Amino acid sequence: MLRKILAISLMSVATLSSADTLDIGLSNTTAQFKYGVASGLAGKSEMYAELMYNDKNSIIGGVGLLVANDEMNVPGLTIGVGGKAVVAIIKETPARNKASAIALGAQVRYELPSERRLAFAGELYLAPKIITYGDADRYQQYGARAEFSISPQVQVYGGYRKTWFVLKNTSTEAVLINGPHLGVQLSF
Secondary structure, X not given: OHHXXXXXXXXXXXXXXXXXXXXXXXXXXEEEEEEEXXXXXXXXXXXXXXXXXEOOOOEEEEEEEXXXXXXXXXXXXXXEEEEEEEEEEEOOOOOOEEEEEEEEXXXXXXXXXXXXXXXXXXXXXXXXXXXXEEOEEEEEEEEEEEEEEEEOOEEEEEEEEXXXXXXXXXXXXXXXXXXXXXXXXXXX
16 A cells, blocks of 8 residues: 555656655654655745655655745745645554645744854644544644755755644544654755
């Protein structure tokens, strides 16, 4: 099943003509793959597709749009807002659950002006009950990371992230990703 979902995700992304970034983030229990292309809406805006899975065989995939631009009054600061649609198969609870959501979020990234190779970033996405479907009532994701540019095309990073759904009827948190991770982002 995981192979089918991964193949479909990669084929749908492969149809996009101009590649921008490939982001691979790993921990001992999770893997995240994100492919983004420049959207052309504003400054550093991008459309992306992502796939995450964990050691419990839970899978979450999504597509999104982040509209981001540099803050002119603060050199090195980029602020973005956007949304994404996510679909998940959650297997770590006693029963298999399916959930989806349309989440709204924000991202902040700050490159140190004196050392443009070092940056810090954070993101937050939320979907309340009204736009969360299936076996869940809410969706939440947040993360923070420190980035270092090895070259203009390669960044390495380390950080923390948590992604979870609140399940219906039980109000149990079905946590898909929670903890530190390391990764690399390739730009083409």
